[in-house]
Amino acid sequence: MQMTFRWYGEGNDSVTLEQIKQIPGVEGVVWALHNRPAGEVWTEEEVMEVKKQADANGFHLDVVESINVHEDIKLGRSSRDEYIENYKISLRNVAKAGAKVVCFNFMPVFDWTRTDLYKELEDGSTALFYEKSKVDNMDPNELISQTTSSGYTMPGWEPERLKMITESFKAYESVDEEQLWNNLEYFLHEILPIAEEEDIKMAIHPDDPPWSVFNLPRIINSESAIERYLAISDSPSHCLTLCSGSLGANPDNDIPQMIRRFADRIAFAHIRNVRIYDNGNFIETSHRTQDGSVPIDDIVKAYHEAGFKGYVRPDHGRHLWKEDCRPGYGLYDRALGIMYLWGLWDAYELENRKGAE
Ligand code: CS2
Numbered sequence: 001m002q003m004t005f006r007w008y009g010e011g012n013d014s015v016t017l018e019q020i021k022q023i024p025g026v027e028g029v030v031w032a033l034h035n036r037p038a039g040e041v042w043t044e045e046e047v048m049e050v051k052k053q054a055d056a057n058g059f060h061l062d063v064v065e066s067i068n069v070h071e072d073i074k075l076g077r078s079s080r081d082e083y084i085e086n087y088k089i090s091l092r093n094v095a096k097a098g099a100k101v102v103c104f105n106f107m108p109v110f111d112w113t114r115t116d117l118y119k120e121l122e123d124g125s126t127a128l129f130y131e132k133s134k135v136d137n138m139d140p141n142e143l144i145s146q147t148t149s150s151g152y153t154m155p156g157w158e159p160e161r162l163k164m165i166t167e168s169f170k171a172y173e174s175v176d177e178e179q180l181w182n183n184l185e186y187f188l189h190e191i192l193p194i195a196e197e198e199d200i201k202m203a204i205h206p207d208d209p210p211w212s213v214f215n216l217p218r219i220i221n222s223e224s225a226i227e228r229y230l231a232i233s234d235s236p237s238h239c240l241t242l243c244s245g246s247l248g249a250n251p252d253n254d255i256p257q258m259i260r261r262f263a264d265r266i267a268f269a270h271i272r273n274v275r276i277y278d279n280g281n282f283i284e285t286s287h288r289t290q291d292g293s294v295p296i297d298d299i300v301k302a303y304h305e306a307g308f309k310g311y312v313r314p315d316h317g318r319h320l321w322k323e324d325c326r327p328g329y330g331l332y333d334r335a336l337g338i339m340y341l342w343g344l345w346d347a348y349e350l351e352n353r354k355g356a357e
């Protein structure tokens with residue numbers, strides 16, 4: 001596995017490249033032009049500016065997360081073609097900076113959804129929390145003001161996207177799951193040939209949480225959904241971002257089994273633990289298996305057994321030691337998470353070496 005760390009860019013992250021440099025085994029930063037609204041072109045000039053910064057610290061830019069998909073593409077509106085053309089130009093431009101994997105998602109309106117960004121855990125740290133009954137009864141506008149109150153811009157919660165909220169909800173009344181699948185296929189059919197030409201793997205991120213929120217259709221949320229997704233194309237660019245935290249919020253999702261099944265199509269692994277409760281609530285925890293409901297040890301074992309050579313990042317982390325950071329994206333817990341992942345990985349390596357002796 002090739003270890004990476006998500007970084008929001010110069011002046012837009014509480015974590016610096018110099019700090020990331022000191023986390024063992026991190027070779028690349030997972031990046032994006034976070035100030036670019038979905039649908040706009042990422043220019044070569046802007047992309048090369050990020051490359052300069054990464055180069056100065058010896059990081060590669062192999063993984064982009066995310067080039068967001070414009071809502072009109074997800075809605076299947078006729079204006080989608082223009083946005084798809086822009087997406088193709090952005091793909092060509094990120095390839096110039098060395099991008100090999102582009103993560104994206106196809107979640108209507110909202111990206112990840114939580115009800116509390118700073119829920120306290122027993123040890124006094126805080127983490128992202130999802131209270132099911134609250135979401136079931138909440139006005140989405142209330143959720144927006146809560147989620148955007150941290151002072152940091154949150155991925156997927158960009159102001160220009162949220163301005164459109166009422167209109168978007170209305171538009172989705174006529175888009176059911178099957179229609180969303182059709183719109184996704186249309187997008188892939190256009191994008192994959194360009195991705196192939198540029199040697200880029202398009203890695204879809206599953207829905208977080210892996211069920212419908214606010215009655216919006218959501219389709220990438222289970223093993224069978226992923227199976228259906230992969231059957232859309234056999235292009236080598238048609239790949240997955242397997243996020244153990246997103247899929248893991250549903251106890252029916254057996255992540256180690258998914259890894260065993262889909263390993264050769266996983267371009268990018270997000271590893272994160274969540275503790276799930278019987279009432280459908282969940283909270284993000286440390287990466288350690290014992291702290292949550294997701295078997296991180298078994299997940300790393302499955303990657304190891306598959307000889308996984310793709311990119312990995314710790315997904316979200318808790319907020320520790322009073323760190324002031326973008327919710328879910330502090331330095332400390334993600335660094336601890338990386339050391340746990342390396343610890344497991346190296347132990348499995350050792351086991352293999354011993355077995356071979
Ligand atoms: C989140 C998302 O779960 C996650 O990784 O941080 O913002 C994620 O980056 C996007 O959904 C990927 O497109």
Ligand code: MN
Pocket residue numbers: 205243245246270315
């Ligand atoms: Mn993720």
